[in-house]
Amino acid sequence: MTALHFTEEQRDCLQELVNVAMGQASDKLARYLATMVHLQVPAIKLVDTQQLPQHFAQRYQQQSVSLISMGFFGDQGLRGEAIMLYQLANVDVLARLLEYSDDDSSEAEMLTDISSVLTTTFLNGLAEQLDNSFSYAAPRILSSRDQHFADKLAATAQQWQLALQVDIRYQLTDYSFHCDMILLIPGEAVLRLRQMLDQILASF
Template structure:
């Protein structure tokens, strides 16, 4: 992450903040579904806006994607994406306890995505003395070109972004989904300044 000029201490602090938020979101999901949720170690890396769709591995007709923008104080903002494989999204009605035809598949996916996104980001924000607001979740067409167009139309302009990928696995249902955060370079610089204040307190 050299382009963001984060020191080793800053990176370690950011990783810990992400871990805490990820754990809270996992716990919320586990309570909501009354089952155990397994977490992999999150991946954090730089990506270029020119290659973002490749970096996210979104293939034609391979996944359902829900996008939700988030906005905080001090220029902290980004895009949260929840990515589901078709075989997993088909299990959502049973997973969420809905009656058949109670909600459309799209509504079910948005419902689950909102829980994960807002829980994670609210905990993330609280740790850096911030507060998040959100755009309405948006169900994206499951094809690569439409996804790429959506990313290009985001309200923030960026060349580089920090990509945080968190994988949730619901063991009782053999269900998996990925939450991917895209944080533009300008927001990472602002987060680094907040992290410095946190580090100074210790």
């Protein structure tokens, strides 16, 4: 397990890349969603996937949470799964955000649509920073307004050794909207990511 850990330099480098990707994403999203998008600079953290379900179960105590998953694949063995967690009082927020007011989109469709937009916009920026590019699998709903979401997160997370936890708080003018994003990355991809970070560090 220790073999997968990042050095402080590697971690700082990744944090910087994530920050840049976030900045780009918030700019693009603000234009697309026609509202001010404030993305809090995320604290990234490498965590053991076994701890993740409990962490989020505590954060969303007794509340029902929707989980959306989106797989991503890059060159040089970089791959993983992005998980979005939403806790929504109502879907009207999403409908207004996506401007789907005149359409009969289901809650499930709106959730997958917004997840797709948020994750791919950020991940494309991150891939660019890593001189890579990602292709994506269609988003899937792992759990919909489910109080037992932690079990489902555990089932997904156990396939991955390490999780890159990126908590993003999206704040949008006129909307109260919040979600968490977690990137789950398998061990061998973490090794590749470390090599890429080392290359970037060496070039400075």
